[in-house]
Amino acid sequence: MQQAIFYHAGCPVCVTAEQQFAQALDPARYAVEVVHLGQDARRVAEAEGFGVQSVPALVIDGQAFHINFGAPLSALK
Amino acid sequence: MQQAIFYHAGCPVCVTAEQQFAQALDPARYAVEVVHLGQDARRVAEAEGFGVQSVPALVIDGQAFHINFGAPLSALK
Numbered sequence: 001m002q003q004a005i006f007y008h009a010g011c012p013v014c015v016t017a018e019q020q021f022a023q024a025l026d027p028a029r030y031a032v033e034v035v036h037l038g039q040d041a042r043r044v045a046e047a048e049g050f051g052v053q054s055v056p057a058l059v060i061d062g063q064a065f066h067i068n069f070g071a072p073l074s075a076l077k
Numbered sequence: 078m079q080q081a082i083f084y085h086a087g088c089p090v091c092v093t094a095e096q097q098f099a100q101a102l103d104p105a106r107y108a109v110e111v112v113h114l115g116q117d118a119r120r121v122a123e124a125e126g127f128g129v130q131s132v133p134a135l136v137i138d139g140q141a142f143h144i145n146f147g148a149p150l151s152a153l154k
Contacts, residue, residue: 004101020137024081026103060097067142 004030005059007047009038013070017056021067030060037076044076081107082136084124086115090147094133098144107137114153121153 006022008014022032037044037055047057051064054072058065083099085091099109114121114132124134128141131149135142 016140017142020140021135021142024103024107024137025101026105028103030101058098060101063093063097065094065098065144067144 001031002029002061004032004061005047005050006032006034006056007037007043007052007059008034008056009071009076010036011055011070013068014056017067017070021056022058037073041076044073048073078108079106079138081109081138082124082127083109083111083133084114084120084129084136085111085133086148086153087113088132088147090145091133094144094147098133099135114150118153121150125150 004025006018008018018034022034025032035043050059050062052073054066055070056067058067081102083095085095095111099111102109112120127136127139129150131143132147133144135144
């Protein structure tokens with residue numbers, strides 16, 4: 001089982017991406033954790049460590065994928 | 078079964094996204110078609126019709142999600 005982390009900030013772009021993307025991953029292979037950086041700002045540094053620059057973003061196996069564009073990470077600090 | 082279309086152009090960013098993203102979708106719910114727009118330029122217009130502006134991009138249920146940035150669609154015409 002691979003770990004996948006979906007970082008978002010509650011923005012409309014984020015919600016759409018979560019519903020149609022994060023939840024589309026194969027549950028047999030991926031354990032998806034959803035992190036709201038607006039509510040848990042302490043994890044912004046963790047996201048940055050994976051190379052996340054904006055939300056929404058999905059980190060799979062340590063690699064960051066930016067999905068469309070909702071907000072820059074700098075707006076969440 | 079929902080249709081998902083992964084548009085790419087063979088670029089390194091595209092290949093990574095395909096391997097770690099398009100193939101991560103739940104095969105029980107999504108039939109993923111992979112389209113190389115560099116090799117099949119006739120489908121560029123189709124991609125544009127879904128709102129795709131750059132590759133790699135994944136269209137799920139008619140909605141376009143841009144994943145990171147490899148190349149603008151205009152470079153593939």
